[in-house]
Amino acid sequence: MLIRWSRHSKQRFAERAAKLGINYGEIELAVKKQKVKLKEGKKKFKTIFKIEETLLTAVKIETKEFIHVLTLWEANEKEVEQWKKK
Secondary structure, three states: OEEEEOHHHHHHHHHHHHHHOOOHHHHHHHHHHOOEEEEOOOOEEEEEEEEOOEEEEEEEEEOOOEEEEEEEEEOOHHHHHHHHHO
8 A cells, every 4th residue: 555645744754753763664564554543534544653662643544545644743642542542
């Protein structure tokens, strides 16, 4: 499945990469695995995942052909609790 990144998500990724020392491959793999996937609309989803010791959240549009990552941030307390439950 192809993963595309919006301009905003690329900028947010660059900030996280500099801070956490991560790369696109790690995030793309986690986004594909979708350990915690929450529906936000018809084709829009929020995915919560862990890279090293940091929990991150990505909002994406998903179809059978591709995943389009819209934004990326560090998970808040509510999202951390949702991740721990699954």
